[in-house]
Amino acid sequence: MLIRQLLTKNLPFVVYCLPGEREPVFLVQTSQQVQQFPLEELEQQQGFVIATFDVYQTGKAYLIKTNLISHNTQEAKELSDKINLLPDKAFQLPEGNNFIISRKNYLRDVKKVVSRIKKGEAQKVVLSRVVEKSVPSEFNIDLFFDSLKQKYPTAFVYLFHLPGEGIWTGATPEILLKRNGNFYETMALAGTQKRTSDDKPLYWEEKEKKEQAFVTDFVEEQIRETGIKIYKKQPVETVLAGNLAHLCTRFHFPAGTLPGKTGRFVKALHPTPAVCGLPKEKAWQLISETEKHKRLFYTGFLGPWKMENTASLFVNLRCARFLKDKFELYVGGGLTAASSPQKEWQETEDKSATLLSVLEKMRNFAP
Numbered sequence: 001m002l003i004r005q006l007l008t009k010n011l012p013f014v015v016y017c018l019p020g021e022r023e024p025v026f027l028v029q030t031s032q033q034v035q036q037f038p039l040e041e042l043e044q045q046q047g048f049v050i051a052t053f054d055v056y057q058t059g060k061a062y063l064i065k066t067n068l069i070s071h072n073t074q075e076a077k078e079l080s081d082k083i084n085l086l087p088d089k090a091f092q093l094p095e096g097n098n099f100i101i102s103r104k105n106y107l108r109d110v111k112k113v114v115s116r117i118k119k120g121e122a123q124k125v126v127l128s129r130v131v132e133k134s135v136p137s138e139f140n141i142d143l144f145f146d147s148l149k150q151k152y153p154t155a156f157v158y159l160f161h162l163p164g165e166g167i168w169t170g171a172t173p174e175i176l177l178k179r180n181g182n183f184y185e186t187m188a189l190a191g192t193q194k195r196t197s198d199d200k201p202l203y204w205e206e207k208e209k210k211e212q213a214f215v216t217d218f219v220e221e222q223i224r225e226t227g228i229k230i231y232k233k234q235p236v237e238t239v240l241a242g243n244l245a246h247l248c249t250r251f252h253f254p255a256g257t258l259p260g261k262t263g264r265f266v267k268a269l270h271p272t273p274a275v276c277g278l279p280k281e282k283a284w285q286l287i288s289e290t291e292k293h294k295r296l297f298y299t300g301f302l303g304p305w306k307m308e309n310t311a312s313l314f315v316n317l318r319c320a321r322f323l324k325d326k327f328e329l330y331v332g333g334g335l336t337a338a339s340s341p342q343k344e345w346q347e348t349e350d351k352s353a354t355l356l357s358v359l360e361k362m363r364n365f366a367p
Helices: 002-007 039-044 073-084 103-118 141-151 206-225 262-269 280-290 341-360
Strands: 013-017 025-028 035-038 047-051 060-064 068-070 124-134 156-162 166-172 175-180 183-194 237-241 244-254 301-305 312-315 319-322 326-335
Touching: 002 013, 002 025, 002 073, 002 141, 002 156, 013 047, 025 073, 035 039, 039 060, 039 262, 047 156, 060 156, 068 073, 103 124, 103 280, 103 326, 103 341, 124 280, 124 341, 141 156, 141 166, 141 341, 156 301, 166 341, 175 262, 175 301, 183 206, 183 326, 183 341, 206 244, 206 262, 244 341, 326 341
Parallel strands: none
Antiparallel strands: 013 025, 013 156, 025 068, 035 060, 047 060, 047 301, 124 326, 156 166, 166 319, 175 183, 175 312, 183 244, 237 244, 301 312, 319 326
């Protein structure tokens, strides 16, 4: 109810649940104009940060400044009363004009990129695509978000609205940078396979191990180049994210080592080889030459920054954009010299199930 109510005001807002949290947090900005700031100035910001994939080139991210907030059911009722006092404003979802690639053409593109990797042009390239689904007129957006957070309690689950940019939602397992007390955490998450129904130990092929090792080495290099000398690198582990499993290496370092460098560090990390490739510049070029769609906020990052005793940024994976009568899901996979086009297609199909499985269980597929 509250999400639909907020949309009638056409204001910037976000509702999210941090991993392990049950109560959603609502952050609302009461002015329509959303500020953009240089990423290098991240340390001076307070609010909800949202960055597109190409922040790597633009250098600027969005910031929802919070005027109204709720943390629980009682506060949500009070927030609803305050929202009612605000004037209604015309709200319209974008029409959407992103390119939808066929299976045949995606397999062709994968083969081309793998061929160029084998020639030594890159070590890894992340190729993505857009999956389009129709949304019936009676779709309940509040019920959808409630179902999403219930299904993925260990993910960062969110839904945000930016006037002019539309509504985005997702459930991501990947931390870009998160403060836990006196320590920061970042991670190298890569390699994907379907989770077994009985949760038996998974066998990881060399392709997935190598793909994740690329990301681990890159993240560790950025930590060192930022001047962080004391850090802890955890052993690689398997992490479960809905119907999928990934390989993950976590890094922790003292929060006191980042003052004055936070924005620079985040800018150095993004985009990691988990969402772009390696070397970064060459992978970016191959993606630009191959992908016909715009990634927009997919594989960017977002999260509450210096809000409610947390400073957390998450990589925007397993996400989707609401359009006028459609739902666009964004999925991708990491290509290496050992990649199989058919397996890469299936991996994107498996990843699309993160959000589709929630949509398809709802009887009424409109704000």
